[in-house]
Amino acid sequence: MAKKTITPTDEFVKGLWRDNPVFVQVLGMCPALAVSNTALNALAMGLATTFVLLMSGLSVSLLRNFIPREARIVCYICIIATFVTSVDYLIMALSLELHRALGAFIALIVVNCLILGRAEAFASKNTPARSLLDGLGMGIGFTLALLFIGVVREILGSGSLFGYPVLPDTFQTWTVMVLPSGGFFAMALWLLIVNRIKKKAADAARKPAEVTA
């Protein structure tokens, strides 16, 4: 492989922060905003996506020498759709209530740009083991991002966390956070924080260089 210098740990860790799918690459926004109105929905969606990421990454990577270049996107989509269908039926079997809360968004994992993006950019060029690590890292990064948005929206919007009340009764809940527009605002807030941290780190990295120059 061309990337000999990158250790397996790096493949895993990069998805958590440096290349976080939601906050840095801004991929997979639709589910990130749509089902993050409560922390539980966000967690379930994140786990389902992680599963599909892992399995499709593994399959694409195993089949990478057999898939013709011209027809690769169609092949990837078929692989992804297969695993999404299994997740859809799995969630339906485990909890009908959750399946209803997530609605069509489980099926919509198929068109999550993150999964196709990883299949195309990573799994089609790397070994199965590395693809699994990459998928796991990206999946956990995605789940964490969803959870962050979900926690903010649930605490402010319904005054609870995972269904348990965490704020005193006197707190006037911000209904807007549960509504669709709350998703946009919560996401904007987190992006702002991430941008600020990154800018600070960049400034700190630049300063010593300027001194020596």
Added chain:
Amino acid sequence: MNDASYWSIFLNAALVNNFVLAYFLGICPFFGVSSRLETALRMGAAVSFVMLVASVCAFLINLLLDAVGAPYLRIISYILVISSTVQLVEMLMKKFSPATFRAMGIYLPLITTNCAILGLALFQTNRSYGFTQAVVFSLGAGAGFVLALILMAGVREKLELNEVPDLVKGTVAALVVAGILSMGFMGFAGLGR
């Protein structure tokens, strides 16, 4: 069969439950191509066309799948139909309007992974719309998508001329604008029921 009237299906899809601003479907092209009004309009037209074709195909496929008793093939067949339609639109556009084709760039093939289209196909199946209802639903969804895209592009063109702090520039500003637009669309709640 769902007994909702055509008018209420159309209004619901276009305004009350706007695909972009209430269901968060098709967010990627929404932020990607909404910086200029003209590209936004063409993108909207392309997406609406794919929506219409996909809706008709999805209806027929669903009949077939129900007949052979294989509902688990639904997602995979829908997505294949959608990607073929997108390919068709791409070829047509390359032939008849190469300038538009270039302006849309990567976002044209990405219509395949536009959740709005697969979402439309899934919603019409879940709500068991009849054939005409499905067509009206897809027209409404397309109109809503174009409307949201145009509104967003208009605001963003104005925003370009103003001074915005570095940290907020780009996605953050776009998200806040989308949030406010979405709040505006909440005003339509209760309409067309």
